[in-house]
Amino acid sequence: MNRQVGQTKLRICDARDEGAALMIIDVQQAIDDTRYWGERNNPEMEARLADLLACWRGGNGNIVHVRHFSRTPRSPYRSGQPGADFKECVMPRQGERVVTKHVNSAFIGTDLEIWLRRHGVARLVVAGVATAHSVSTTVRHAACLDFAVSVVEDACATFAVEDRHGQRWPAEEVQRLNLALLDGEYAEIASTLEVVRHY
Template structure:
C-alpha cells in the first residue's frame, strides 16, 4: 500500500485544479495532442493516498462565465472527470478566473485549518495550474507541483512557431520550479 512520505506535514492539502470533462473537448487539442496521457492516473493515485490517510483535499472547479466555454456551468464539460470526482464531504471551490485564489475563499479555507503545504495537480499546466501555483508561492505556501499529474496542449509562440505540448509544459514547469514551487513526480510523493 502506498503511503505519503514523512517530510510532508500531515495536514498537507491536495489541490486539484480544473479536472473537469471540459478539458476533453476537441477544441483544446486543435493544434496537436496533449502531453502526459497518464496524468489522470497520477491524479487518481494521489487522490487515493490522500483519502486513505484522511488528509485535506480541495477540488477546484472552473465556473466559466464565457457563453461558449467548455467549462460553463450547465454544460456537460462542467462535471468533474471520473478520476477526480469529489466524494461527499470533500471541499469544492468554484473559480471564474485562472487562479484558484482570486475571488474565492481558498486562502481563508487553508489558513483556517493551519495548512501551509500544498500538493498541486491539474490542468492546464501553463494556465490555471501555473497561475494558482505562482499565487500560492507568493502567499507563502510551500508548494509541491506533481509534474506528471498535470498536462497541457500545443501552442503557437509569438513568432507563430508551433510548440509541442511537452515544450509548453516543460517551460511552464521551469517558470515555477524553485521560486514558486518544488516540481516533483507523483512517485516522489508516494512511497
C-alpha cells in the same frame, strides 16, 4: 532573482501531514474537447491523479477540488454544460472541499485561502490542468501568499500553444518550460511516486 518558497526549505509533502493538502485543478470533462484545445500532453495524468487521491484519502483527507466555470461564451468549461462536470477519476467525495473559480487563480474570488488557513494548511501538493494556465497561476499566487508548494509533474497536463507569430509550441515543450519556470522560484517539482512513497 531566486526566492525561497515558503518559510522553510521545501520537502516532498506527506499525505499524513496535517499541515498539507492535495489540490486538484480544473480536471473536468472540458479537457477532453480536442477540437477546442488541440493537442494535450501526458495521457497518463488521470491515472496519476487517481494514485494521488487514493494516497490522500488514506492519509489526512485534506483534499481541495478546484473547478473552473468559464465566463467565455464558447468555452467548454461554461457552467451548465457537460464539460463543467468533474472527470470520474477525480470525482469529489463527501467532505472534500470544492472551490469554484472563474479566473486562472483559484485564490481570486473564492474563500480558498481562508479555508486553508482555518484548517492549518501551510503546504500544497498541486496537480491538474493546464500547467501553463490555471496550475501555474495558482501556484505562483500560493507562493506569494507564503504557502510551500509541490507540483506533481506527471499528474499535470497542458495543451499546445500557437504564438502571435504563428509558431506552434508542442504541448510537451509547453509543459517542460512551465515546470522549469516554477521550479525553485515558486514550487518544487515532484513525481507522483515521490509523493506517494512517503505514505
